[in-house]
Amino acid sequence: MRQQISDLRSRTYAELKKATYEEIKAYVLEHTGMKVSNLNIAQIKQKYGIIERENYNKPKSENAKQRRCTSEKEEAIVDALQYFKMIERSV
Secondary structure, three states: OHHHHHHHHHHHHHHHOOOOHHHHHHHHHHHHOOOOOHHHHHHHHHHOOOOOOOOOOOOOOOOOOOOOOOHHHHHHHHHHHHHOOOOOOOO
16 A cells, blocks of 8 residues: 555656656666767757757857767657656657
């Protein structure tokens, strides 16, 4: 009984809050063994329309190149975002 209440509370908490970058990194590492960067997470969040605030650490030139997230890392981050209910699971 106590375990059921604990599970309900933790699930409700997970559903109500947004995951931090550290939680997303930990989820991806635990489930895939891959390490992802904050830049990778930010790129995927932006791609799916999750923009929290403007980035104040912008490059000085407009044509500065940034590494793009690999498809394997993108898939892992999308899975984490779906797990944390930040984006809908696609059918």
